[in-house]
Amino acid sequence: MEDDYLRQAAIVMASLELLPAQPSDLTHILRNPDQFQTLLDPSRLDPSTGSSDSELVRYLCDSLDHTRIEYWHKQIDILASDEVARPILSADIPGGPVYPGRLAECWDAPPILFATAAMDRETSSVAIIGSRAARTDVVSDAHDLAADLAASGTTIVSGLALGVDAAAHEGALAADGITVAVMGTGITRIYPEQNTELAHRIRRNGVLVSQFPPYAPRTRTSFLRRNHVIAGLSDVSIIMSGESRSGSRHEIQQAIGYGRPVLMWSPALEHQEWARKLADSGEAIFVASTEEVRRTLDGLDQ
Structure with a gap:
């Protein structure tokens, strides 16, 4: 589970390098379970789909460089293993780190954060x-x-x-x-x-x-x-x-x-x-x- 999450974070980082617009566009993909799963597994792409909602997902899936994914996977794994920081994805992943709720409400919330500890969602x-x-x-x-x-x-x-x-x-x-x-x-x-x-x-x-x-x-x-x-x-x-x-x-x-x-x-x-x-x-x-x-x-x- 841990390595799966780090690899998901690596895919997000590699996607950010390709993004033609704002990072928040990737945030919207991560918050859509179907689109996020397609980004993680491009074999899910439906060749017949032409909706504008999937165009960015399709572009990223077609363009992702697996060497960049492996690069980011290694870098993030080092950060986590050395207890420097851990990634927090804006996606709702069961068992994964929880993205800060207040920030999630913002239209331009980043798709990924690196943090040294969890952020309390309860206190003011x-x-x-x-x-x-x-x-x-x-x-x-x-x-x-x-x-x-x-x-x-x-x-x-x-x-x-x-x-x-x-x-x-x-x-x-x-x-x-x-x-x-x-x-x-x-x-x-x-x-x-x-x-x-x-x-x-x-x-x-x-x-x-x-x-x-x-x-x-x-x-x-x-x-x-x-x-x-x-x-x-x-x-x-x-x-x-x-x-x-x-x-x-x-x-x-x-x-x-x-x-x-x-x-x-x-x-x-x-x-x-x-x-x-x-x-x-x-x-x-x-x-x-x-x-x-x-x-x-x-x-x-x-």
Whole structure:
């Protein structure tokens, strides 16, 4: 069963290399049991079928290179055997790792994740994100907010960057809570290097997760794609600081697109025009305390 699952993951990775469009197109195939089984076993293809729903499946089945499947099977097996990370497919496979439920609800969810541990589907989760160059007081606020929320059982999600992200992870760990670090690189590459020790502690007491091939470097767009996963894994997103065109702003726009509540840290953002416009539109609200965040979380259960 284990080797079968790793081989399925290898087929998904080889398919991603061929994909003519968005990775989420492959996610839709994995979520369709018939199409996914055909991808795994091309002999199931019906020569008479001409529906548009099967065109991508047929293209992948015709184009898959078995040497690439074997390559990925070997690479994923090494990762699993060395306990570096395990693949999590968006397909519903009995007995297989469970794909995060909140992320599965998102239209652009990645077809595969690599994670160092399972992600709890039951506890509430909050993304705390912000600038790498945030003011010292804002970084301290991020740490304390994460610690307060984590101490009460909320999972803290962030992006392993310097500044606010690192403070949020540190706060959760200081409270003996759970934190999820969503990476903009492959699961074997820590960026920035200054957070290597922090990443090791998150591995022991939380989860490192990446949607990218295991050895992939950072790219111009990988951190923007990472932001989609941060928003998708979280019930609520809190932006502590950021400019109108920042990566943090991009993350909260994704959260808004997913229909998730967005909170803005008023001590740092109430003077920003873009933040005031979001508040005026009702797409986000200003907060200044842990209690206000908890009230938002409590409201999700009503």
